[in-house]
Amino acid sequence: MGHAGVIVNYMVNYSAAALDQTFRALSDPTRRAMLARLAAEPDASVAELARPFRMSKPAISKHLRVLEEAGLLARRRQGRVHHLRLVPAPLETADDWLARYRTFWEERLDALERYLREPETGVSSMARRPRPRTRRPRP
Secondary structure, eight states, X not given: OOHHHHHHHHHHHHHHHHXXXXXXXXXXXXXXXXXXXXXXXXXXXXXXXHTTSOSOHHHHHXXXXXXXXXXXXXXXXXXXXXXXXXXXHHHHHHHHHHHHHHHHHHHHHHHHHHHXXXXXXXXXHHHHSOOOXXXXXXX
16 A cells, blocks of 8 residues: 555544544433533533533543543633533534435435336336236146
8 A cells, every 4th residue: 555545544544533432422412411511601611511410520520531532622721620612623524424424315315206206117117017927836
């Protein structure tokens, strides 16, 4: 594999790993709720973000670590207080990835719909056509 192939392969693997982290982070309802709160309240402190969740501080920290590792939030310290903000780039990347598949399936379903609506083709004409009878040989 040439130098360009190695770079492309690295970028594909990096993108796949980043997508894996994003979807892993989004797979948990608590983390999705945290992201929704950060979207509504930019620059929330960890304490403010954790307030509505009935869980321990270590559990909150674990969820925040997963979101940070996926690049979905950024943290800044002001004294002893940690402030968090949503980073939308990984969500945009995931949305772009999903959009490709959405387009693919929409095109396929549109083609299927056109096929089924044609009067003399498709399943509808097959249903009207009588099936030929075949005799089975007797044993």
